[in-house]
Amino acid sequence: MGPAWLWLLGAGIAASAHGDKSPAVAPALSSQLSEPAPAYLKVTPTITSFALRLYKRLAADTAGNLLFSPVSMASTLAMLSLGARPDAPAQVLEGLGFNLTETPEADVHQGFQSLIRTLQLPSPKLELKLGNSLFLDQQLKPRQHFLDSARELYGAFAFSANFTDSTSTGRQINDYVRTQTYGRVQDCLQDFHHDTLAVLLNHIFFKGTWAHPFDPQSTEEKSFYVDDTTTVMVPMMFQSSTVKYLHDPVLPCRLVQLDYVGNGTAFFILPDKGKVDTVIAALSRDTIQRWSKSLTYRLVHLYIPKASISGAYELRGALAAMGIADLFTNQANFSSISQEGPLKVSKVLHKAVLQLDEHGGVEVAATGGPLQLVSEPLTLNFNRPFLILIFDDFTWSSLFLGKVVIPA
Template sequence: MCYHLHSRMSVFLYLFFLVFGLQATIHCAQYNSSEGKVMTCHLPQQNATLYKMSSTNADFAFRLYRRFSVENPDWNIFFSPVSISAALAMLSFVSGSSTQTQILEVLGFNLTDTPMTEFHQGFQHLICSLNFPKNELELQMGNAVFIGQQLKPLAKFLDNVKTLYETEVFPTDFSNVSAVQQEINSYVEKQSKGKIIGLIQDLRLNIIMILVNYIHFKEASSNFSVDKTTTVQVPMMHQLEEYYHFVDVELNCTVLQMDYSENALALFVLPKEGHVEWVEAAMSAKTLKKWNHLLQKGWVELFVPKFSISATYDLGSTLQKMGMRDAFAEGADFPGITEDNGLKLSYAFHKAVLHIGEEGTKEGIVPEAVSLDQAEVAPLYPIIRFDRTFLLMILEKRTRSILFLGKVVNPAKE
């Protein structure tokens, strides 16, 4: 049965965020999945807009983190802020009136400070910088749009989403729900290198467009107290290594930076007992900048748990609470996609997966003059033991973009 779009009918624009982190060493290859060819991305010149955007995106990341924390108390948290920001920015590109204004406000941007052209060029530069081929960091970020074949997308939409947001567009027959599910699941499985299979199971009717946003990242690289009354057994990784670290006496936490490669780094933040909420409330772009200036390199005896976490969020509900209401309402305005009217968002969710283990981690290096005898080594260096709730950030060095952000409450729970 052929599905026809009528201007008075409220049809659904299905927004879907796919984010996945792969297990520990960073891989990045930039492919056009439909052709299997390497895509060309010319690295843009560094500019003030790129760094201003990184700061604004970081503040959005922490606002979203605090929402997830309130909505999922005592749960592990893990998501990709830069991926969500890029997908919302792309959505703002095709929206108008208050729908666009609300998306920009949720992201933390306004057109007075950042004109629309500069805003989208900034995200174009950000995506290009993240995807630019590097020797050690392998990172791929992109979008795919599955759009109803009965629609007539505007030529400007097709050109700009490809140029600005590195998006592939696939005409799709949404009248065959099972075939669409199989097509999208196959795409997801391919992009995740087989890590995510059969993600979409119950595709809704009346869907006319699905946006898939993905980020493919591979990092290179006892007892754990869940709360005062609960302790779980988890394997701990032990290293004696030089790391940038320091104790933030203002926020009552220890910060340790781990360089996985020339281009990516991780920040582990260990709040003192009972101070997790204090640290969470203070997290901001300004806080990250302060830590960046205060971190000092030194030998550390480090204990980090092995763990795998995955998290799925009803992002639509969260974004509406943050002020992005019109996009999901009957009066939603998306004039940049097609001349047909009546489009609105029906659903949005975000999934992220992370595995931290010993594969790919570097062997600890110790000074030649220092004995490896534990009795002699132990008193010489500070011991940092991540054996209670801690925060985790993975950042791309050049843009300081937060690729992933999370909190490990219980490493035994996936």
């Protein structure tokens, strides 16, 4: 039997949903540190660093819109490492950025287990659905230990599939993803290699409620300047409210932090004209932490496009360049998944969708905290390419990273 193919899929959907008068109620990370540190803190900083490294690489290769879910990708790869031979898990986890001397492999998996379970805890007015699944060919005889570990640590459900019938199996997987993401992510899987034996899939669905809602009646068609020669008309949402704002003294950008009711928060970053690449190149965990500490409450006239953007990627090249290379060669050995083989990864596919809208009431409520009102409001108009980073601010894990070049 020749090399058999193992596919990794990631699918995500983020949507801003109905506005509400309630303030954001996400607990600050600092308040958690007075108690015993939860296990997810062993992995979330590394996931964020991995996210930003991958973000920079994808941004360099993507001229248009960019969107992906770091939590989705990282958890899928970490789950895959459970099935690798003794030396391969180290390459996968170290490629994600883990120092296995400081954080042993078992602690990494327990951290992901804690993260996945925490993200799925009920949250008021915020829906976050994260799941893993395994589609295994009916001729494959998986090892029970791998199935048990994947189920216990990553909540992964296993399904039997017939990959010799690529049409029906493709429909089975696509229907599953479409159902799990409420119809938003469709056709994430197109064609199989004829030797495909397994697909590892992660899906994530995020639907939040703005703490500061936008008034739909204030949305108007306005110009969006894609570049020096291209202008498109887009529906531009508007609100005048007190929000967390920063004119960065270090990087050429301005930004606001918009909270969701519950545990979600989003950074909207507007680079100076022509400085998108400069800002992306400087992104790091330290940058985000500095922003979080430096933001102050200001009265802002805020304009953000009402848009739906998506991203679809084959990440094999990007991951190989980041140090996770043997998965795609004959050096790979996933004998812990099945004794059949050799197995190696053929494709790492990822698709994400982000919907920004203003649904909700007309009235606006300020979030809690020391408000600093100014007599003259600032105007911040996202009418040129901008960046968006969405975090769960309970675990401080990166849910979605995006670059909006052409709002659709």
